[in-house]
Amino acid sequence: MSSEEPSGRRLNDAADAGDPVHVTEWDLRRMGSFAPAAGMRVLICENPRVIEGLAERGADGWAAVCTAGEPNLVVDKLLDKLARAGAALHYHGDFDWPGIAIANRVIARCRARPWQMTSDNYLQAVRLDGPELVGNHIAPVWDPELGAAMRSRGRAVHEETVLGLLLDALAAG
Incomplete structure (x- = not known):
């Protein structure tokens, strides 16, 4: 993004400081050209935490x-802009039925790869006293074993409860 545009300066300043930024339709329209750094990896997550x-x-x-x-x-x-520009998109969300539905859509729309979203990840995080899975079962398109494990345990794992694990995995590369 051009750092000469006001939105470009604001977003670049926030990126340099490591600060989260809420991007609006206005920002996207003013963004103009968009070229992420070569090899940029982008985590797409569900929870602001x-x-x-x-x-x-x-x-x-x-x-x-x-x-x-x-x-x-x-x-x-x-x-879509990130995918077209060649960024490697990785998705993580909640291990509940709505979260799996969101993951399926994001993976299909922008060819994101599921990240830390396997049956092993779920089984490592699930707790017997965790929230009950509710609603209709949604099959994870990337891992049928994940859906089976979730049905078997009957418990949800929300993204913020595995925050430490996610941050450790991000730091490890």
């Missing part, structure tokens, strides 16, 4: 986009 944790702790070589639940049109446009 993940972005805050990443800003607090940092993770070299990673940028992040938070969907704050179901991605809206601005998030979709930003992810």
